[in-house]
Amino acid sequence: MNNDDTICAISSSAGPAARMIVRLSGPAARAMALSICPDLPAQVSARRHRLHFCDLEVVAWVYGFVSPRSYTGEEMVEFHLPGNMTLVQLLIGYLQRQGARMAEPGEFTARAYFNGRLDLTRAEGVAAIINAHGERELQAARQLLAGELAGRLRPMMDRLTEALALIEAEIDFVDEPVTFLARPDLRRRLDAILDDLRNLLSNSRRFERLSHQPRVVLVGRPNAGKSTLLNWLAGHDRAIVSPLAGTTRDVLWAEVMLPAGSIHLVDVAGLEMDESPESVVEAQMREHARRAIAEADLAVLVQEVNDPRPPIQVDRPFDLRVDTKADLLKAPAGSVEDAILISAKTGLGRDNLIGALNRLAFAGDGGEARLALNQRHVQSIERAMDHLQQAAGMAESESIELLALELRAALDHLGRILGVVSPDELLGEIFSRFCIGK
Ligand SMILES: Nc1nc2c(ncn2[C@@H]2O[C@H](COP(=O)(O)OP(=O)(O)OP(=O)(O)O)[C@@H](O)[C@H]2O)c(=O)[nH]1
Numbered sequence: 001m002n003n004d005d006t007i008c009a010i011s012s013s014a015g016p017a018a019r020m021i022v023r024l025s026g027p028a029a030r031a032m033a034l035s036i037c038p039d040l041p042a043q044v045s046a047r048r049h050r051l052h053f054c055d056l057e058v059v060a061w062v063y064g065f066v067s068p069r070s071y072t073g074e075e076m077v078e079f080h081l082p083g084n085m086t087l088v089q090l091l092i093g094y095l096q097r098q099g100a101r102m103a104e105p106g107e108f109t110a111r112a113y114f115n116g117r118l119d120l121t122r123a124e125g126v127a128a129i130i131n132a133h134g135e136r137e138l139q140a141a142r143q144l145l146a147g148e149l150a151g152r153l154r155p156m157m158d159r160l161t162e163a164l165a166l167i168e169a170e171i172d173f174v175d176e177p178v179t180f181l182a183r184p185d186l187r188r189r190l191d192a193i194l195d196d197l198r199n200l201l202s203n204s205r206r207f208e209r210l211s212h213q214p215r216v217v218l219v220g221r222p223n224a225g226k227s228t229l230l231n232w233l234a235g236h237d238r239a240i241v242s243p244l245a246g247t248t249r250d251v252l253w254a255e256v257m258l259p260a261g262s263i264h265l266v267d268v269a270g271l272e273m274d275e276s277p278e279s280v281v282e283a284q285m286r287e288h289a290r291r292a293i294a295e296a297d298l299a300v301l302v303q304e305v306n307d308p309r310p311p312i313q314v315d316r317p318f319d320l321r322v323d324t325k326a327d328l329l330k331a332p333a334g335s336v337e338d339a340i341l342i343s344a345k346t347g348l349g350r351d352n353l354i355g356a357l358n359r360l361a362f363a364g365d366g367g368e369a370r371l372a373l374n375q376r377h378v379q380s381i382e383r384a385m386d387h388l389q390q391a392a393g394m395a396e397s398e399s400i401e402l403l404a405l406e407l408r409a410a411l412d413h414l415g416r417i418l419g420v421v422s423p424d425e426l427l428g429e430i431f432s433r434f435c436i437g438k
Pocket residue numbers: 220221222223224225226227228229240241242243244245246247248249268269270271324325326327328342343344345346
C-alpha cells in the first residue's frame with residue numbers, strides 16, 4: 001500500500017440516506033478541500049460551509065481534521081452532503097481530477113494502522129463491526145476495537161521481552177561467569193506466561209462460533225406434536241399440522257429467537273422404532289430425517305405425555321426431552337422427571353422450554369465479559385505457546401542461544417497478533433475484509 005497519495009471514497013452506507021459522507025485523506029486532502037471550500041479553518045473544525053464545485057453551490061457540513069489528530073493520522077476532510085448520489089459522484093469526480101485516488105477496501109483503516117493510530121486487533125475490530133451479524137458479534141467486535149485483546153497481551157509480551165533481554169545479556173557476556181536470571185526464576189517466569197496464555201485461550205469465545213447459528217432438531221414419533229412445537233416457537237405457521245400421523249415428510253426449519261441469540265430449529269418426519277420403509281418416498285423421508293438429526297448440534301426428543309411406549313432411539317443421545325400435549329394429561333405420573341412439560345394449546349411450559357434451549361444452545365458462551373478471539377489470534381497464541389514450551393524445556397540446559405531463539409519466536413508470534421511484526425500478505429488479508437470508505 002502506498003501512503004504518499006491522497007485517497008477518497010464514499011464512506012456512508014450504500015442505499016438512500018439523508019446524508020452522504022465523502023472522505024478524503026492524505027497529504028493533499030486539505031489543499032483539495034480548500035479549492036472548493038476556501039474558508040475551511042486551519043485547525044480541527046466541524047462547520048457548515050458553502051461548497052463550490054462543478055458550477056454548483058452546495059451547503060454541507062465539513063469536518064476538517066489535522067494530522068495526526070485524525071482517524072488515519074493524516075490530513076483528513078469529511079464532506080457530509082445532502083443524500084443525493086449524483087451530487088456525491090460529481091464531488092468524487094472533481095476530487096479525482098484534483099489528483100485524489102479512489103480508496104481500496106479498508107484503506108483508511110490500513111493507513112490508521114500504519115500511522116500507529118490503531119493496533120492490528122483494533123483494526124480487526126473495525127472490520128468485525130462492519131461485518132457483524134447480531135448483537136453478540138457486535139459486542140465482541142466492540143471489545144476488539146476497544147483494545148481489550150491488546151491490553152491483555154501487552155503485559156505478557158513485556159514480561160517475555162524482559163526475560164529475553166536478560167538471556168541475551170548473558171549471551172553477550174558469555175566469557176564471563178555472570179547469570180542475570182537464575183534458571184529456576186526463568187522457568188517460573190516462562191511457566192507463568194504460559195499459564196496466562198492458556199487462561200486467555202480457555203476463557204475466550206471463538207469469533208467464528210458467534211456467527212454460527214446452533215441447529216436444534218426435533219425428533220419423535222409421528223403425531224407427537226413436533227410441527228406444532230416448531231410453529232409455536234417460531235411464532236408463525238411454518239409447518240403443516242394435522243391429527244394424521246405422518247403429516248411432515250420433508251425437513252423443515254425456522255429461525256427461533258432465544259435470549260442469547262437465534263437458533264435454527266429443524267422439524268423432520270416422525271420416526272417409528274423398527275418399521276421398515278414401505279415406499280420409496282418413505283425411505284427418502286427417513287434418510288433426510290436421519291441426515292438432519294446427524295447434522296444438528298442438539299437433538300430434542302419430543303414425546304406425547306400420554307404415550308406409554310418407550311421413547312424412540314436414534315444414533316445419538318438426546319440433549320433434552322419435551323413432553324407435549326400437557327392439557328391432555330390423564331394422570332400426573334405421566335411425565336418423566338427431567339422432561340419439560342408443555343402444551344401448545346394452553347401455553348404451559350413455554351418459558352421453561354425457551355430457558356432450557358437457550359442454556360443448551362449457548363452454553364459455554366459465558367456472557368459478554370469473555371473476549372472473542374478469531375482463528376488468526378488463536379493460531380498465533382498456540383504457536384507462541386509451542387515456542388515457550390520449548391524454551392521452558394531448555395531453561396535448565398546450557399545452550400542459551402537456542403533458548404533465546406525460542407523466546408524470540410514466541411514474542412514474534414504474539415507480536416503478529418497486534419501487528420508489531422506483520423508480513424505483508426497478512427496485512428493484505430486483513431484489510432481486504434473491509435469495505436471501501438472504511
Ligand atoms: N391438545 C393438544 N393437541 C396438540 C398439542 N400439540 C399438538 N397437538 C395436536 O397433535 C396433532 C399432531 O401434531 P403435529 O404437530 O402435526 O405432530 P407432528 O409430530 O409434527 O406429527 P408428524 O408430522 O406426523 O410426525 C395435531 O392435531 C395437533 O393439533 C397440544 O399441546 N395440545
